[in-house]
Amino acid sequence: MTTEGLKQRLFAEVDRRLPEFQGLLRDVVAIPTDNPPGDTSACVDYLARYLKSKGLPADVYEPQPTVQSLVSWMEGRQAGRNLVLNGHLDQFPAGDPETWSFDPYSGECRDGRIFGRGVGDMKAGSVASLLSLVLLHELDVPIRGQLTLTLVGDEETGGAWGSEWLLEHVPMTRGDACLNSEPTGMDQVLIGHKGKYTLRIGTRHGGGLAAVPVEDDAIARAMAVTEALMRLKGWRLETPPDVGDAVARGRERAVRGGELAGRGWVADSTTVNVGVIQGGVQSNTIPTACRMEIDLRTPVGVSTQDLQEKVEEVLAGTDLDRGEIDVEWVVCLESAYSAPDEEIVQAVAANARRITGREIEANVSYGSTDTRFWWRRGIPAAIYGTDLENIAVPDEQIRESEFGQVLKVHAATCVDYLC
Numbered sequence: 001m002t003t004e005g006l007k008q009r010l011f012a013e014v015d016r017r018l019p020e021f022q023g024l025l026r027d028v029v030a031i032p033t034d035n036p037p038g039d040t041s042a043c044v045d046y047l048a049r050y051l052k053s054k055g056l057p058a059d060v061y062e063p064q065p066t067v068q069s070l071v072s073w074m075e076g077r078q079a080g081r082n083l084v085l086n087g088h089l090d091q092f093p094a095g096d097p098e099t100w101s102f103d104p105y106s107g108e109c110r111d112g113r114i115f116g117r118g119v120g121d122m123k124a125g126s127v128a129s130l131l132s133l134v135l136l137h138e139l140d141v142p143i144r145g146q147l148t149l150t151l152v153g154d155e156e157t158g159g160a161w162g163s164e165w166l167l168e169h170v171p172m173t174r175g176d177a178c179l180n181s182e183p184t185g186m187d188q189v190l191i192g193h194k195g196k197y198t199l200r201i202g203t204r205h206g207g208g209l210a211a212v213p214v215e216d217d218a219i220a221r222a223m224a225v226t227e228a229l230m231r232l233k234g235w236r237l238e239t240p241p242d243v244g245d246a247v248a249r250g251r252e253r254a255v256r257g258g259e260l261a262g263r264g265w266v267a268d269s270t271t272v273n274v275g276v277i278q279g280g281v282q283s284n285t286i287p288t289a290c291r292m293e294i295d296l297r298t299p300v301g302v303s304t305q306d307l308q309e310k311v312e313e314v315l316a317g318t319d320l321d322r323g324e325i326d327v328e329w330v331v332c333l334e335s336a337y338s339a340p341d342e343e344i345v346q347a348v349a350a351n352a353r354r355i356t357g358r359e360i361e362a363n364v365s366y367g368s369t370d371t372r373f374w375w376r377r378g379i380p381a382a383i384y385g386t387d388l389e390n391i392a393v394p395d396e397q398i399r400e401s402e403f404g405q406v407l408k409v410h411a412a413t414c415v416d417y418l419c
């Protein structure tokens with residue numbers, strides 16, 4: 001059968017069984033996986049049993065207590081490439097249930113929409129990834145190589161115990177290409193992210209009594225450091241030419257869509273957020289220690305080394321003794337991307353264009369997902385999923401129709417890549 005014939009069979013199966021698949025998604029939404037605490041064990045257990053009932057393997061990994069990830073796969077009759085599907089099972093906390101107009105874990109359906117915490121970010125995507133594997137297996141699609149499913153925990157808290165752990169310890173999860181199903185908006189494939197860093201800075205002073213104040217106590221020093229780091233806001237280096245257009249389109253889109261209205265620079269320049277300042281003990285003593293945590297996001301084109309040198313440069317520009325400033329790089333996730341002409345990117349875009357009837361942009365985003373772990377290893381990867389509206393807010397919801405469309409795009413891309 002031609003790849004077109006295989007796709008037609010898959011699309012017909014999705015149309016015929018959409019209510020059944022929506023039922024599976026509602027069941028998954030009904031299992032809370034808020035992070036924190038990040039316990040994905042009940043959800044992984046449910047999905048592992050589902051996969052086994054379909055005759056598929058289901059390996060469960062738990063590198064931290066209750067932070068579980070699930071790996072399943074099907075092998076072709078002939079050798080070939082390995083395509084990895086990736087999604088996360090943990091989700092933002094639901095927050096105060098009073099701010100919701102229904103139970104956040106109900107999986108309620110009405111007016112053609114499915115409601116619940118995590119349905120958009122990203123249980124609809126993760127279930128679509130899982131069902132792509134199940135459908136190719138059930139319809140006995142003659143793939144070459146291997147289709148590998150990875151559904152992980154720990155995404156919302158950085159991915160070290162989820163995707164990154166799998167990539168380090170389970171070789172089959174690396175693959176030759178990766179397709180992630182995070183929400184993107186149905187007319188956009190994401191091919192890159194800004195860098196993401198957490199910097200912990202401590203300042204010290206010998207202390208004393210408030211009756212004899214000093215100019216440079218630990219809090220004053222911390223304020224000088226903060227002021228210096230704020231100079232990194234808007235800093236950028238040259239964008240690599242192969243993604244220049246993708247970065248520009250991502251910026252334009254975020255401005256047009258309102259998320260970055262009036263601050264388009266955020267999309268392609270460095271941002272600084274001083275998220276934590278803790279210092280001093282009481283008002284009548286000179287503070288002896290102050291601790292800060294700072295989030296830095298860098299554009300494509302700025303490496304970790306570039307950033308670390310720049311931070312040293314602005315710290316050197318203060319009057320402070322560098323030896324008295326403790327700097328710890330807690331998280332270093334360099335910006336990463338796939339070239340827009342990669343096969344996996346082109347295949348997703350073509351299938352999305354066909355299924356939605358819309359023009360599809362390939363953009364670099366200012367956000368962050370686990371896909372960066374594949375990009376960082378030089379493995380081509382693309383992200384395509386449901387709409388970005390109504391996620392991470394009370395009354396999170398998706399349209400039933402977009403769930404079916406995302407499933408079709410992912411299943412068809414598996415066929416293009418593996419058949």
Ligand SMILES: [Zn+2]
Binds near residue numbers: 088155182183369
């Ligand atoms: Zn997500």
